[in-house]
Amino acid sequence: MAEYDYDVVYLGTGHGTFDGVIPLAKRGKRIAVIEDGTIGGTCSNYGCNPKITLDAPVAMLRSLENMRDVLPVKDAHINWAANQKHKQAVIGGIPDLKVSRMEAVGIEIINGYGILQDRHTVRVGDRQLSTDKIVVATGLRSHHLPIEGTELFHVSKDFLALEEMPASVIVIGAGYIGMEFATQANAAGAKVTVIMHGDQALKGFKQSYVEQIIADLTKRGVTFLRNVSLKKAEKIGNQVVVTDVADVQVTADWVLDATGRIPNVEGFGLDVVGVAYNKNGIVVNDHLQTTVDNIYAAGDVIDKTQPKLTPTAIFESKYLMHLFAGDTTAPIDYPVIPSVVFTSPRIAKVGLQADQITAPDKYQIETHDVLKNWYRNVMNEQFGENELIFDDQHYLVGATEMSDYAEQVIGTLLPAIELGLDSEQVERMIHIFPSLESITWEQI
Ligand SMILES: Cc1cc2nc3c(=O)[nH]c(=O)nc-3n(C[C@H](O)[C@H](O)[C@H](O)COP(=O)(O)OP(=O)(O)OC[C@H]3O[C@@H](n4cnc5c(N)ncnc54)[C@H](O)[C@@H]3O)c2cc1C
Numbered sequence: 001m002a003e004y005d006y007d008v009v010y011l012g013t014g015h016g017t018f019d020g021v022i023p024l025a026k027r028g029k030r031i032a033v034i035e036d037g038t039i040g041g042t043c044s045n046y047g048c049n050p051k052i053t054l055d056a057p058v059a060m061l062r063s064l065e066n067m068r069d070v071l072p073v074k075d076a077h078i079n080w081a082a083n084q085k086h087k088q089a090v091i092g093g094i095p096d097l098k099v100s101r102m103e104a105v106g107i108e109i110i111n112g113y114g115i116l117q118d119r120h121t122v123r124v125g126d127r128q129l130s131t132d133k134i135v136v137a138t139g140l141r142s143h144h145l146p147i148e149g150t151e152l153f154h155v156s157k158d159f160l161a162l163e164e165m166p167a168s169v170i171v172i173g174a175g176y177i178g179m180e181f182a183t184q185a186n187a188a189g190a191k192v193t194v195i196m197h198g199d200q201a202l203k204g205f206k207q208s209y210v211e212q213i214i215a216d217l218t219k220r221g222v223t224f225l226r227n228v229s230l231k232k233a234e235k236i237g238n239q240v241v242v243t244d245v246a247d248v249q250v251t252a253d254w255v256l257d258a259t260g261r262i263p264n265v266e267g268f269g270l271d272v273v274g275v276a277y278n279k280n281g282i283v284v285n286d287h288l289q290t291t292v293d294n295i296y297a298a299g300d301v302i303d304k305t306q307p308k309l310t311p312t313a314i315f316e317s318k319y320l321m322h323l324f325a326g327d328t329t330a331p332i333d334y335p336v337i338p339s340v341v342f343t344s345p346r347i348a349k350v351g352l353q354a355d356q357i358t359a360p361d362k363y364q365i366e367t368h369d370v371l372k373n374w375y376r377n378v379m380n381e382q383f384g385e386n387e388l389i390f391d392d393q394h395y396l397v398g399a400t401e402m403s404d405y406a407e408q409v410i411g412t413l414l415p416a417i418e419l420g421l422d423s424e425q426v427e428r429m430i431h432i433f434p435s436l437e438s439i440t441w442e443q444i
């Protein structure tokens with residue numbers, strides 16, 4: 001058998017790598033991780049963590065607004081510069097922390113761009129690493145709208161680093177990033193225009209909830225322009241003017257291109273070694289094995305039907321750890337994966353959704369105006385609806401909610417769905433009272 005320097009070399013240090021490598025190293029495997037950018041990848045540095053930190057005062061402002069009679073705070077507003085400083089204080093130490101945790105278990109961390117030379121060799125700068133297995137966890141990067149003047153646009157990473165909130169912002173795209181950042185920019189005082197390519201925002205989320213959020217943001221001064229096809233952008237003075245195919249123009253100080261994220265699959269040798277990929281990412285089998293059998297992929301870079309989210313990447317990274325450590329030979333078996341859009345209010349969901357049901361007689365859909373529950377009035381929430389889906393044995397199989405606490409509600413329902421709890425088991429779950437958990441479980 002060939003002898004290699006490493007058992008596994010990982011490209012990337014995001015959650016597709018990080019959560020599996022530490023336990024794998026503890027099992028005695030010789031591991032190197034190669035990172036071209038910031039240690040920890042997108043979620044920790046340019047995604048979830050900075051986003052949720054910047055969002056905290058946005059959510060707080062809404063809560064304050066809901067309780068304004070009780071808490072008559074005058075002139076509550078977001079100091080964006082201070083919010084940015086706070087964010088940096090919260091997340092700035094994460095890369096070093098991750099480095100020390102990996103180094104503590106003997107993982108070698110190599111800064112640089114990893115290039116596959118052959119199926120057992122990775123090159124970084126002038127180093128050649130020989131390895132038994134390779135895991136490609138190179139993630140996604142921002143898509144750039146292919147129109148004249150696209151270089152005038154900024155992307156999510158830039159938004160998360162804004163020192164000051166510009167007076168006016170155009171957001172192109174109304175997916176996760178578009179809607180979350182439009183919410184933040186509006187709350188921080190910017191005049192926001194969201195440019196939608198089609199008619200629907202947040203495809204995949206319950207549209208009646210999405211439309212309520214759009215209506216609320218509209219009331220707060222955000223302009224939504226639907227069915228717009230942009231053709232160019234130009235700089236006039238200090239502002240950017242975007243023009244659509246019908247020659248309608250919108251002007252702002254700052255433009256966010258939020259038209260999606262695309263897989264990092266080019267330029268590091270996948271073609272050379274024969275790893276197949278397409279526009280959605282790397283093709284893998286049910287063991288996360290690519291078309292080259294000692295090369296695996298994990299996280300967002302995979303072409304998959306599961307949502308490209310941090311919890312999915314963590315699950316895949318841990319699955320590969322178990323596979324490489326010899327704990328399992330079974331295919332990956334994904335659990336239900338919840339998702340949330342961090343607007344104010346949030347929309348969260350898990351499991352089967354009403355628009356996915358093809359045999360309506362087999363399911364029962366229960367809708368709740370959650371604001372009718374006394375507990376949900378404690379914080380004087382203004383929005384609160386959910387939809388719970390049960391199968392014909394009355395097992396909970398799916399749920400979605402729009403409210404200020406939707407992610408917590410969906411999180412608390414998750415075990416009932418994933419573990420397939422029957423009504424007796426549901427009854428045996430005793431929750432603290434009063435709490436969001438107890439009120440939520442009353443519904444199942
Ligand atoms: C603005 C934003 C907000 C988000 N918010 C959420 C959220 O609230 N909840 C959630 O669940 N998900 C969220 N996500 C998605 C989440 O960040 C991703 O699902 C997660 O980071 C995927 O992890 P990954 O390891 O697959 O990829 P990444 O974290 O992107 O890591 C890939 C790493 O590979 C490196 N790399 C690429 N090519 C090479 C190479 N050849 N050699 C060496 N290194 C290389 C890159 O520099 C990068 O650091 C958000 C994403 C964005 C952009």
Ligand SMILES: NC(=O)c1ccc[n+]([C@@H]2O[C@H](COP(=O)([O-])OP(=O)(O)OC[C@H]3O[C@@H](n4cnc5c(N)ncnc54)[C@H](O)[C@@H]3O)[C@@H](O)[C@H]2O)c1
Nearest residue numbers: 173174175176177178196197258259260261308340341342
């Ligand atoms: N809360 C979260 O979990 C969270 C938050 C942010 C990002 N993410 C992840 O990040 C990834 C990317 O998010 P995203 O918001 O960039 O992608 P997305 O696919 O959610 O949204 C892209 C948006 O751009 C629009 N668009 C596409 N082409 C356009 C055009 N020519 N003109 C105008 N609009 C156009 C699409 O219609 C869509 O609304 C996703 O994988 C998502 O899972 C997750």
